[in-house]
Amino acid sequence: MKVNVIQSDITTMKVDAIVNAANSSLLGGSGVDGAIHKKGGLEILKACQEIRNRQGKCNVGEAVITTAGKLDAKYVIHTVGPVWNQGGKEKEKLLGNCYKNSMKLAIENEVSSIAFPNISTGIYKFPKELAAQIAIHEINRFHTQKVVKEITFVCFDKQNFELYLKLLKQ
Numbered sequence: 001m002k003v004n005v006i007q008s009d010i011t012t013m014k015v016d017a018i019v020n021a022a023n024s025s026l027l028g029g030s031g032v033d034g035a036i037h038k039k040g041g042l043e044i045l046k047a048c049q050e051i052r053n054r055q056g057k058c059n060v061g062e063a064v065i066t067t068a069g070k071l072d073a074k075y076v077i078h079t080v081g082p083v084w085n086q087g088g089k090e091k092e093k094l095l096g097n098c099y100k101n102s103m104k105l106a107i108e109n110e111v112s113s114i115a116f117p118n119i120s121t122g123i124y125k126f127p128k129e130l131a132a133q134i135a136i137h138e139i140n141r142f143h144t145q146k147v148v149k150e151i152t153f154v155c156f157d158k159q160n161f162e163l164y165l166k167l168l169k170q
């Protein structure tokens, strides 16, 4: 399993699956969520609405999978990150669950390449270094599986990019 980091816009990624930092409604929002729905088109929203009709909202830490519509990916995996607020161990566990449950869905769907944004570090205000440590730790736990061969952390801002570079070197 190869782990990469780049500074880019996740909607441009040519991978089997891109991960969306969604909200519980699954009906779109701002930030990376807005960018994915805007570029991927209505097909993604329709698929999200069908999931909502089936299961209701998506809880924090959980993930669902849809088509990627017009994007250069096969799937979008929508996961709901925790809002930092006052922080705490529970929030850290929930952020870890986002990466874990996204990877589980990827494996179930035979995804061989996946791109993650820096979940919860935008509007949800999770501290960036802690979020990066949790992301890398959770991903490393999948090193023995054989389905997902390439994981890319797609950082939008320079600060996250440099943090991931530093932490992945260690």
Ligand code: ADP
Residues within 6 Å of the ligand: 008, 009, 010, 011, 021, 022, 030, 031, 032, 033, 035, 081, 117, 118, 119, 120, 121, 122, 123, 124, 125, 154, 155, 156, 157, 160
């Ligand atoms: P959250 O609500 O989970 O914090 P945001 O979308 O506000 O979600 O931010 C999550 C991360 O995604 C932030 O680090 C933000 O800079 C980044 N981001 C925003 N737009 C994009 C994009 N087009 N591609 C990749 N990352 C993005």
